[in-house]
Amino acid sequence: MASKRPSLTLEQIALSEARKAKRLRQEQAPPPSTDSEKGKIVQRQWLKLQDPPNMDGARRIKVFTWNLLAQCLVRRELFPTSDCLKANQREHMLYRELLSQDADILCLQEVDRLEKLVPVLQKAGYSHCYASGPRKKHGCLIAFKKDTYQEVGKRLVNYDDEDIRFEGSELARKGASFRTKNIGHIVALKSTKDDFNLVVATTHLFWHPRYTYERARQAGILKREAVRFREQLGGWPCIISGDFNFAPDDAGYSLAVGDPLLPKQEEDIRISQVVHATIDPTVTSGSPKSAAQDENEEETDPDRSITNARSAKPADGLLSCIELHDLFKDSGPPLKSMYDLGMKKYASSDDSPNIPLKFFGDRVSIAFERHGAHEPQWTSYTHYWKTVLDYIFIIDTPSIQSSVTGILSPHRTEDLNPGLPRQGVCASDHVSLSAEVTFVPQIFSLNNTVE
Numbered sequence: 001m002a003s004k005r006p007s008l009t010l011e012q013i014a015l016s017e018a019r020k021a022k023r024l025r026q027e028q029a030p031p032p033s034t035d036s037e038k039g040k041i042v043q044r045q046w047l048k049l050q051d052p053p054n055m056d057g058a059r060r061i062k063v064f065t066w067n068l069l070a071q072c073l074v075r076r077e078l079f080p081t082s083d084c085l086k087a088n089q090r091e092h093m094l095y096r097e098l099l100s101q102d103a104d105i106l107c108l109q110e111v112d113r114l115e116k117l118v119p120v121l122q123k124a125g126y127s128h129c130y131a132s133g134p135r136k137k138h139g140c141l142i143a144f145k146k147d148t149y150q151e152v153g154k155r156l157v158n159y160d161d162e163d164i165r166f167e168g169s170e171l172a173r174k175g176a177s178f179r180t181k182n183i184g185h186i187v188a189l190k191s192t193k194d195d196f197n198l199v200v201a202t203t204h205l206f207w208h209p210r211y212t213y214e215r216a217r218q219a220g221i222l223k224r225e226a227v228r229f230r231e232q233l234g235g236w237p238c239i240i241s242g243d244f245n246f247a248p249d250d251a252g253y254s255l256a257v258g259d260p261l262l263p264k265q266e267e268d269i270r271i272s273q274v275v276h277a278t279i280d281p282t283v284t285s286g287s288p289k290s291a292a293q294d295e296n297e298e299e300t301d302p303d304r305s306i307t308n309a310r311s312a313k314p315a316d317g318l319l320s321c322i323e324l325h326d327l328f329k330d331s332g333p334p335l336k337s338m339y340d341l342g343m344k345k346y347a348s349s350d351d352s353p354n355i356p357l358k359f360f361g362d363r364v365s366i367a368f369e370r371h372g373a374h375e376p377q378w379t380s381y382t383h384y385w386k387t388v389l390d391y392i393f394i395i396d397t398p399s400i401q402s403s404v405t406g407i408l409s410p411h412r413t414e415d416l417n418p419g420l421p422r423q424g425v426c427a428s429d430h431v432s433l434s435a436e437v438t439f440v441p442q443i444f445s446l447n448n449t450v451e
Contacts, residue, residue: 039095047409060437061106061436062437064106065391066106067110067428068159081422093324104144136181154187157186159183159217162174163281177214177275180279182218184225186226198239199230205252223335256326256393257371274311340372346407362377381429403438403440411425411431
């Protein structure tokens with residue numbers, strides 16, 4: 001039977017051949033360079049901090065974390081002051097910043113365009129492990145120096161599917177307020193050179209500023225699962241870093257670092273104890289754009305109040321403030337923030353007058369006895385949104401204790417104005433963090449005290 005498909009014209013044939021030739025050139029092209037003029041970024045100083053007193057058997061690890069701003073999420077209306085929102089304007093800046101610290105471990109969020117990024121990482125000597133939430137066009141990536149570590153296990157934590165209690169209905173066991181499709185990505189790294197091994201986790205928690213409860217729930221689940229995973233391996237030290245979407249004065253941060261909740265934080269949790277239409281489809285939509293939003297698109301209005309939700313009922317199983325506290329406490333010691341500890345250490349050093357730093361506590365009052373005041377002043381800075389969202393946390397073991405011995409200095413506010421991303425400054429709406437963490441084996445005496 002003769003084909004009914006019409007014959008191609010000479011112009012169509014020529015166009016097809018040109019497209020094939022272009023694809024072939026792209027496939028044969030070397031990985032993108034980080035050395036071009038397009039890749040210029042603001043250079044930040046490395047701050048060397050004092051070593052712990054006993055360094056016998058110590059192991060230094062440099063950790064880098066960064067939210068790359070996925071290209072699939074870029075919207076002009078979100079970044080009206082940016083001058084580099086196109087992929088080809090940002091990518092060389094991204095590559096240069098990623099590789100600038102020569103870190104042992106990279107924890108990256110909002111990662112897309114893997115076909116561009118992975119060759120750059122491979123050329124620089126990294127292996128990687130990538131994971132994303134269901135139907136998400138971007139995800140989390142952990143990269144590690146392949147001549148130092150090998151992946152020996154991994155765990156994907158889908159917060160929507162994780163239980164926070166053992167009894168009750170499926171709804172009550174999960175205690176979720178919103179199906180967010182956010183994940184935690186956990187990887188076990190075994191050293192190829194010695195017996196020092198690590199568990200590394202990264203995450204991008206739910207972004208909506210009004211959902212304080214859901215973010216705290218997700219952070220508690222990540223800590224619990226990271227600790228469970230490392231105990232299965234024999235109790236390795238754990239690095240947890242990423243975009244937590246909460247500030248140092250938020251309930252989620254206080255719960256993570258072991259501070260008691262303040263009355264204002266408890267109120268924020270209570271206000272956000274709702275059940276969204278993604279959990280309960282019977283909830284009536286409060287706006288023309290219902291819960292069935294684009295699966296791969298985040299909200300475009302960061303100041304939007306809670307909509308499409310109802311107040312939680314006891315049968316929904318949402319955790320009380322006390323239960324949230326227990327979720328964090330029962331999974332082991334509090335998280336240690338390397339920047340909060342490191343910048344506090346630097347501020348009291350003799351070097352601090354040489355490179356004056358600004359802290360989160362310079363603009364938001366935090367009581368002396370609480371954690372968070374010495375986090376950077378900003379880790380996310382756009383025309384609409386300026387705050388701290390990104391952290392490098394450590395969970396020690398009884399036999400290995402960590403100390404921060406170096407940090408990458410934060411950006412100055414004047415460099416970030418009028419908002420990121422910005423050519424010659426930073427390719428993302430978040431700034432990268434990098435810390436040198438020194439892990440020191442503890443020597444125990446016969447009476448089980450540390451010498």
